[in-house]
Amino acid sequence: MSSSCRTLTRAERESRRVLGEQAAASGLGLRELTAAHLAAARRAWPQLPGVVGARDAAELRQVGSAVLGALESGIAALAEGHDRAQRHAVHRAEAERRAFVDDLLYGRSDPGRIAEQAERYGLRLADRHLVAVSTAPEGEAYDTRHPLLRRVERELAGRFGDHDALITPKDGRLVCITPTSQRAVLDAFVKLTSRPETPELPAPSSGSAPVSAQRVAVSRPHSGAPGVVRSYEEALSALDLAARLGLTAPVLNAADLVVFPVLLRDRAAMADLIRSVLGPLERARGGAEPLLETIRAYAAVGYVNAEAARHLDLSVRALSYRLERITALTGFDPDDALQRYTLETAALGARLLDWPARPL
Structure with missing residues (x-):
């Protein structure tokens, strides 16, 4: 290449992308990968045929320009492959997390398998857990990119360090699952997501449309993987009852509303x-x-x-x-x-x- 002064072919660029993907899969960071590539180019420079055979400074500059162009193209392909692998890894992890959350909240899998998977996310399902579900403001829906989710995760990590809570968006809402031994984490989640500074709206008159307000519902504690399903259903039921009854409180405790399912x-x-x-x-x-x-x-x-x-x-x-x-x-x-x-x-x-x- 130093002698022909040509650019990288499509096949050569794709081979660099594959190497970038392999480096990401092996845990090598992009900075280390780029540094190693540049170091190899520097070591090879004195022995390049075009450099050794250059007749004058003008020819050497031409060779250098071609080599730098090829180096630039190669590093760009390496970085593209590395980024591609990282994106795939993130998407795969997100898909696995969503599948786990669905299985956990809906009880779709074997409890033993769910408990084994839960440990990867910091949950020990043998404990008693509470579930809080927060609705989004009208016209919004919570997802993995919502700024409130990032703020909640950042503030909880800053206040409590390595905690055992699982916080995840689900069906446009935010869900927090915590062991009862870490009630302070759940209380902080409730405070961050309920926005108590928002003034309460007046209760609607009978027959009018229910008030659509941002609020958080907190379940009663239950044990094991089936207990998480029950707690989640309790929190959702509390939100549904609040909408049907026109309740305006920003925080709803399922224990306070237990009489209504009895009535129905x-x-x-x-x-x-x-x-x-x-x-x-x-x-x-x-x-x-x-x-x-x-x-x-x-x-x-x-x-x-x-x-x-x-x-x-x-x-x-x-x-x-x-x-x-x-x-x-x-x-x-x-x-x-x-x-x-x-x-x-x-x-x-x-x-x-x-x-x-x-x-x-």
Whole structure:
């Protein structure tokens, strides 16, 4: 090449790319690879035929220019092959991680195999674990390139060092799996992703579209690989309930919402309760919605008239009239301790089943 002053052929450049891939596979970094290539060129320079046979300085400069051009092309091909191998390795690792996360969260594989794989990601599934699931702001979805994921990973690593939490995007949300012994890591994840500085939105009126807000749901602790699946489902269920009930709290604990799955377990019984207790409200002027919202607001403020009136933007007198209408139509008095519980439970069920917007 030094004698012919030609450039590298396509086959020669491809051979350099293959060498770059092989170097990456063997763990050799690009800097070391480039340095070794340049050192070999420097050692070979004095013995190159074109250099030895050069008749004058002009011919030597021509040879040098050709050799440097070939060297530049060869190093570029080496770097391209090295980068190609690195990208393939990253994509392969990401695919393996996604497959593991799917198997872990959905229980699709043998628990023993899952436990063995989990150790590669710092999880010991014999422990009890908590799962937190964070929703993204409206119009966004979390993925591996989202800046919040990088910020969370960076801050948790800075605060806790080598921790055992697994943080991963899943279906547009962020998921954090931690052993109960490292609850502080999960609490930090919740704080970083819930954005408590965002002001809470007012609860929607009955029948309106649920509030779409960024929030985090935290499961109860469970053991083993099946426990992670259960915890994940609990967190997702808490997010679903929050949307259906119009809850605005940025952090939801599954333990605080455990009563709602119980209420929905017998849907037929709940529907019967709603029909028998709240059905008569549909005969009211303006329909059931205003009186149903009155029951919810009255319960939400601890059955304090002035607070409920303020919440509903009514006068205390107007609120009292509504309460009288509720009692007259349903036969249940919101000021009676036992009867108010029946009304409140039926009102919660109505929100869960989207009654009266959806017939029972």
